[in-house]
Amino acid sequence: MAVRQNTTWKNFLSPMVRFLIDEDKWRRYADSIDWEKQSDRFRRSDIIVPLYYSSQNFHGIEGGYLNPEVAVSYDPVTQYLLPPHETLVRQALIDAVKVHPRRILDLGCGTGSTTLMLKQAFPQAEVIGLDLSPYMLVRAEDKAQSAGLEILWRHGNAETTNFQNAAFDLVTASLLFHEIPNTVSQAILRESFRLLVAGGQILILDGNQKTLRQFEWLNDIFEEPYIREYAAGNLDASMGAAGFEAVRTQDVWWINQVTSGVKPIPVTDVTAQKKRQQYTPRSIDSTIDNNDLEGLGSPVFGIRA
Template sequence: MTINDNPTLLSCLRLLVGLFIGKENLKLYDTLDWQGASDRFSAIDFDYPQYYTSKDFHGIQGGYLNPIAPVTYNAVTRFAAPPNEIKLRQQAIAKIKNQPQKILDLGCGTGSSTLILKQAFPEAELTDLDISPYMLLVAEHKAKRENLTIHWQQGLAEATSFSDAEFNLISVAFLFHETPVHISQAILQECQRLLKPGGQIIILDGNQQRLRHVNWLIKLFREPYSKVYANESVDDWLLNSGFQQAQTSYAGWISQITTGFKFVNYSL
């Protein structure tokens, strides 16, 4: 007999899952049109890259191409970014200079940073990009609940369809530890293309120095690329991609915030 054949066990399992992810997220899992989301947000003939489809992020079969991923994402991130994930995102956003008019949130996930960005800069035009249509569906749901207008788009962070020098600010939160190093570097090259001169990039992710010494934590959260990420330097990536004033500060227990700016040629 399987769990699905036993109503009592199934009820207990749903209770445990509900306690972990929250009743609202459990309700979302039961009520959202996941297949419709896949159709509505997915670009025609979208080609999912092998580095994404071949890994079961957080131990979830199918990774972020599974409806379970977006409804458990906030709970997983809350535990993976102690002591307070929302405050960490707010700390990152507090490092933004000036008043950006056009903002891009790359790898937006379920929109946790997106909503804070929109609340901080209500007059800015905010575009969010993620590879998973399921993540975008939950992000859109959260934005509608807060009555926020945000543009959602499926796409690859390393190869977007946006124009050159289109954005004043790019936010990248908890993305690089989930991509191979060469893809992370390609994403930064794309950010260099997308930013206006003087534009800023804000990166919130795992503390690379500390993660090098806690391999057990990487294994616990089933992160396929985090070990290699930990042995790299986001500062070096930024400098190698042509950014200036690259600076990393440590935040929370195992997180870091990195900022950089696109070069401005004042001689022109």
């Protein structure tokens, strides 16, 4: 698929966002990190980056998420793309958790914004963030250290995670599915089904498919190569095809949605039926400030030697 050259994002919205953010601050942060050295701590030689990921320019940046520039620009830009407030939108995923998770896997975790909120909401749980971009994991680790949260960051492909069967109680994905082809989405759903325990839950936060279909101009705003394919799909049906039950999608501030599904418990599994618990997570009291670089472990601010 060819990269679109003239997008509303590139010609109009990107300059507006650049006007709103402190580019000098972010440039100092970017220059303070040896991105290749730090990303090598996460990079795994056995991970093959798929062509659909490496051949596209995401968010108008050449090289997409395999360019460290995206790891730096993602947070300041995203805060303006999730109205009315990024934390409120991501909180909708936290509020939709209906299990009491001991192990959580956040797929396509990016810079870890939702991952950090999951750890805050479930401090006793083991939380793992997985992403194909080691540069994004460098940024995610900085944020977790700043927030004092212990999270495991792993370089990997959400289609084939190599984790054991039934290893997690909760699998999540935020703003991932609109950036991948539908065939890949289906593979990730099948992998999530394999990873979940019986009675485990999957939660997907992303753009509202119904809204994107009704308002075609929304698809033209950003340089997102697979957003039309995502908008034309039906995540409820895809989750059902992967084996999930109790599938439900709820709107989040009109432009986003959260879709939930449960891996069914075999009627013969009496033990699992008894252990299944319904859980209402607590709301996040403190907002994780993605843009507070002064608190990050960056040498430019004297945090590290």
